Amino acid sequence: xxxxxxxxxxxxxxxxxxxxxxxARVVSVDNLVMNTLVPKVPVIKHANTTVSFAVRSTSTxxxxxxxxxxxxxxxxxTFFDGEKKxxxxxxxxxxxxxxxxxxxxxxxxxxxxxxxxxxxxxxxSRANMLAIENLINNDxxxxxxxxxxxxxxxxxxxVTLADGQDAEDMIVxxxxxxxxxxxxxxxxxxxxxxxxxxxxxxxxTLMTQITASNxxxxxxxxTDVKEFQFGFSANxxxxxFLTSANNFARLNSANSNVVAYRGTDGSIYxxxxxxxxxxxxxxxxxxxxxxxxxIRAVAxxx
Numbered sequence: 001x002x003x004x005x006x007x008x009x010x011x012x013x014x015x016x017x018x019x020x021x022x023x024a025r026v027v028s029v030d031n032l033v034m035n036t037l038v039p040k041v042p043v044i045k046h047a048n049t050t051v052s053f054a055v056r057s058t059s060t061x062x063x064x065x066x067x068x069x070x071x072x073x074x075x076x077x078t079f080f081d082g083e084k085k086x087x088x089x090x091x092x093x094x095x096x097x098x099x100x101x102x103x104x105x106x107x108x109x110x111x112x113x114x115x116x117x118x119x120x121x122x123x124x125s126r127a128n129m130l131a132i133e134n135l136i137n138n139d140x141x142x143x144x145x146x147x148x149x150x151x152x153x154x155x156x157x158x159v160t161l162a163d164g165q166d167a168e169d170m171i172v173x174x175x176x177x178x179x180x181x182x183x184x185x186x187x188x189x190x191x192x193x194x195x196x197x198x199x200x201x202x203x204x205t206l207m208t209q210i211t212a213s214n215x216x217x218x219x220x221x222x223t224d225v226k227e228f229q230f231g232f233s234a235n236x237x238x239x240x241f242l243t244s245a246n247n248f249a250r251l252n253s254a255n256s257n258v259v260a261y262r263g264t265d266g267s268i269y270x271x272x273x274x275x276x277x278x279x280x281x282x283x284x285x286x287x288x289x290x291x292x293x294x295i296r297a298v299a300x301x302x
Contacts, residue, residue: 031091031104033060034084035287037077038130039107042123048114051122057084058104062095068108076132080220083287086131105131134286140185143280144203144248154292156277158199159299166193166271167299168258169251172207172230174279175294177222178215181284184292186230189276190249190261192269201264204278205249208233222291232259242268256302275299 016023034057043051054068060083071077087095087104095102107129111120135151142148161167172186187204191197207230217224234257235241235250242252242262252260252270260270277297281290 029088029090031088032086032131033133033286034086034105034131035079035134035289036130036132037071037079038075038132039071039073039077039127040129041073041107041109041127043073044121044123046113046115046118046120049118049120050112051120052110054108054110056098056106056108058087058095059083060085062087064095064098064102064104066098071107079287081287083285134289136281136283136286136289138282138284140183140280140282143185143187143278144206144246146200146204148280150280150282152281154279156295156297158274158276159297160274161272161299165299165301166273167275168271168302169300170207170232170259170275171210171298171300172277173296173298174228174230174292175225176228177217177225177291177293178228179220179288179290180216182216182288182290183282184228184290185280185282187278187280188232188249188297189278190259190272191274192261192271193273195263195267195269197264199274199276202261203247205232205261207231225293258302272299 013026014023015026037055039053041053045051053071053073055071055077056065056068057079058064085104092102092104095104109122111122113119137151139149143150170188174184174186176184178184186207188207189199189202189204191199191202210229210231215226215228217226232249232251235253241248241250242260244262247261247263249259249261251257255270258270259272260268262268277295279292279295283289
């Protein structure tokens with residue numbers, strides 16, 4: 001059902017189509033977060049003519065920009081300066097007008113021609129756009145479980161080592177774009193060959209970033225990719241880890257720093273045969289997005 005410039009009251013938010021008989025209930029009127037805009041406007045450019053496009057957007061705080069940002073039709077146009085919102089028709093009325101308009105998103109086309117008899121053509125009947133929101137937040141609570149509070153995560157496939165190659169440690173190398181005010185966390189899930197449980201029964205262990213904690217990428221275009229290194233923490237960072245209820249893995253200083261974990265039944269396991277990784281990315285804002293381009297896990301024997 002499509003409502004265009006509708007007016008009037010609806011009992012309990014219900015609306016019904018007079019022709020189709022279809023009904024729906026309006027439970028909320030939302031403003032859409034936008035981090036990337038992909039405008040799609042059919043254009044015909046004849047010789048000696050040009051068409052350029054620019055957009056005027058609105059911040060999440062409801063401030064309509066006074067300037068214009070040049071955009072390319074059909075391409076991803078990302079707003080690195082901050083999160084934007086496309087306000088609903090009814091909510092736009094509360095915004096402060098700019099040049100007499102309270103529209104929260106305006107696409108402007110500039111048409112030029114060097115010939116008085118020829119003009120470029122813009123087909124507005126087929127014009128549309130994609131408004132893309134980055135699903136990322138700043139909360140990694142409970143990510144030792146399969147699913148915690150983070151909105152952005154990646155799971156690797158389980159890896160089973162060859163017979164006789166059970167590992168005692170692990171180093172993870174990652175090539176990533178990590179801007180300021182963002183974070184990339186690496187978790188590992190281990191399973192010993194003698195453990196009767198499944199890999200999915202195990203908690204994820206948060207690995208420690210070995211690379212300096214103040215290592216961040218510069219720029220906003222995502223090209224400053226840096227290498228990061230992660231490893232297991234020593235048990236001094238979690239004393240009593242083999243007696244606690246969880247099965248987090250640590251390097252056991254009492255056994256030559258071989259990685260160990262405690263099973264659900266209380267059994268203690270050193271080394272692992274199967275592992276899986278999880279990468280969790282967080283950010284202070286949806287317009288700040290870290291990216292991982294490459295990840296390598298090295299299963300080590302001491």
